[in-house]
Amino acid sequence: MTSMHRSFTCIVDGEEKNVVDGVLLAELDMELQQKIKHDFPDSMLADFICFDHLLQYRLEKIDKMILEKHRTNKHINNKLTHILTDKSFKVVNVNKHQRESYTFGQKIADTVAHFGGSWGFIIVSICAMIMWIITNIFQLFNMHFDPYPFILLNLFLSMVAALQAPLILMSQNRSSDYDRLHADNDYHVNLKTEEEMRVLHAKIDRIIQKDNPDLFEIQKMQTKMLGELQKQVNELYNHQKIKNSN
Numbered sequence: 001m002t003s004m005h006r007s008f009t010c011i012v013d014g015e016e017k018n019v020v021d022g023v024l025l026a027e028l029d030m031e032l033q034q035k036i037k038h039d040f041p042d043s044m045l046a047d048f049i050c051f052d053h054l055l056q057y058r059l060e061k062i063d064k065m066i067l068e069k070h071r072t073n074k075h076i077n078n079k080l081t082h083i084l085t086d087k088s089f090k091v092v093n094v095n096k097h098q099r100e101s102y103t104f105g106q107k108i109a110d111t112v113a114h115f116g117g118s119w120g121f122i123i124v125s126i127c128a129m130i131m132w133i134i135t136n137i138f139q140l141f142n143m144h145f146d147p148y149p150f151i152l153l154n155l156f157l158s159m160v161a162a163l164q165a166p167l168i169l170m171s172q173n174r175s176s177d178y179d180r181l182h183a184d185n186d187y188h189v190n191l192k193t194e195e196e197m198r199v200l201h202a203k204i205d206r207i208i209q210k211d212n213p214d215l216f217e218i219q220k221m222q223t224k225m226l227g228e229l230q231k232q233v234n235e236l237y238n239h240q241k242i243k244n245s246n
Helices: 030-039 051-084 094-101 104-116 119-138 151-245
Strands: 007-009 016-018 022-024 048-050
Touching (some): 048 051, 104 119, 104 151, 119 151
16 A cells, blocks of 8 residues: 555544545644644544544634634724723813803903003004193193193003003913913823824734734645645545546
């Protein structure tokens, strides 16, 4: 009997099989060996298993890989979905929030501060002081209500400065609140983005380090199965050829 027609006993069902109808356990990868060893504790590396039963072990291995991949991807996707739908912090439109929260006094303070820090205020103030001084020096329109050294003018200027200062401070406080709200908003946006990027990196690392090798392992297994099938086809062809020649 040639080596191609040697018979082996399948460890699973005990049937006699041709050498091309199966493989020795030593030829399998470690994971398949351990699985078969678990089901048949007395098996040895020199034992034989036919392709029909080996196919079931290989399909179980592929199903296990697919299930593990699906479970891991589901966990990562759920984590990413939780981050994307997290409502614990809502991004605030700062400008809209500021406009809607303004009180009447705060609006006045902002208007006064905006006008007080403009060239318009300076020009109006200079023109008013010049008219005031000219009117009282030359007694225009027969008016002489604040003679030199213009004590009443100094009083009005002091009152304007005294009132303008707290209004400007109120507006600056509003600007500080605006900046704090912006900073808080940016912090939470950056924190949420960082969480999303971390999960996406984990997903990409999973694809590169685990999913791709698993796909290559499945392709390798498929290639082996095709090679084993080709051996069986060749054996059948040779057997038929010998039979016809006789």
